[in-house]
Amino acid sequence: MIDLSVWIGKLHLPLPTLMGSGCYGSGEEYSPFIDLSQIGGVVLKSVTRWPRLGNATPRLVPTPSGMLNAIGLQNPGIDWYLEHEVQKFASRPCAIIGSVAGFSIDDYGYVTERLARRDEIAAVEINISCPNVASEGETFACDPKLTAKVVELARGVTDKPLIVKLSPNVTDITQIALEAQAAGADALAVINTVRAMSIDVDAWRPRLGNVTGGLSGAAIRPIALLAVYEVARAVHIPIIGQGGIETATDALEFFLAGASAVSIGTANFTDPRAPVQILDGVREYLRKREVQALADIVGKANVGFSNAHQYEGDEG
């Protein structure tokens, strides 16, 4: 029996896969197509202090090897969410991780405190990196001091594991990662979507109602992998690698780069069986190499053997 389990703070996940926030509803939406006990956990769609309508349409644009989205954090707000939604999560046969977004530092403390108090919620993701809310939301993830303040405040209101979701749209992601770690994050989700846009050349206007959006899917996988690799070398807390993971090989790249777990989002849109196929492939890979535990390969990409310098003279 190969051990795929992972610890996110004091949360023990038997399987190292989470379904990305905003991509999977609360899990119920996918239950006709997949056994939720086989997927690890679901990160719920982000909830905010007040209800949010979300962005104007269109909200989705297919792009090469990926897609743009600009949903805009549509959600019913924390009051209604706690009263009508959260109790439904108790019966899910997988870990349920809440997600909190905000427009002020206080928002994060207020919503995290109320959400984390509920038994149905095993951990909380702090989404400081939504690219689709007129860049207000992402402001936090782009500023080390604001990141620290938000995480400190959330840390002060709950003992449950806190996962801080980082933005790739920054100059140095390791600096933000270190601030989040110092402020009390139990884990880091690396990365959120990459800011992007698309223009309709017939209509002379952007294809997204919000003008800009977040790029996800295979197109951003190498970007995400580098971010995980760099963050893993900077911090000691677990990393949940995410960004275009579609196959077991993709997931293994992230584990070798330093992710303890991975999150799957856009791949579910192509094939709802993707999480199970990824886990099957990872098990098979470890079994063939006689590795007993997934944790044994985390961060083990060997980067010490480069002999590129030998050719410096020849190649210029």
Next chain:
Amino acid sequence: MVVPPSGEQAAVALGVYEAEGERASFMLAVCGPRTRELAELAVGATIDLFGPLGNGFDLSRTYEQVAIVAGGVGIASVLLAAQALLAGSARVRLYYGARTKALLADAQKFTAAGCSVHCATDDGSFGHAGFITDLLAQSDEVPELILACGPSPMLRAVARVAAKRRVPAQLSLEEAFACGVGACWGCVVPIERSSAQAPRFPHLSTDGNRADPVYARICKEGPVFWAHELRW
């Protein structure tokens, strides 16, 4: 949602065109890499799909006179409805429009099923030269119900004609879909809060403080909506 076998492309949302026993068929227009991949499948190839998803035309009442409006590949979503209406003894008129004659596929299937078929093409190569909704507006018969599937500008025109002639209309909407199962809130349309299809979230209003409208998911609450309940 039909999954292109390469796995490199997102799933394509298709309506069932024909169904008989254990066979179902789909019709698609090649308009990008995903539909091209599906169109180039060899005979005997295997594809993955998940569904059925969402809610189709509501034909729970019986009707005597129904108009069906189809634009382009929208024809693929109305054949089963036409057959069901005809089986229930309704008279069905099909208004079928496309850019050009070559894109008017399978009109004879509707004729054979017992519909009266009226066509329009943008370039005048077959039938009325102009919009199919011109024919709907000019029709001497006022149907009890209009069903429509096609591009968004056509559906909006159908909604206008239906409102003017005071005929209830069911529109099958299309958008770019991501999940197809109601999880991602990508494919939304503004709808009256009082609609039976409005999501239950009480606070979500598309214009601030007013009560209406709210966003409904085309993949989950739709894709078929009552025209008079849409606020688009």
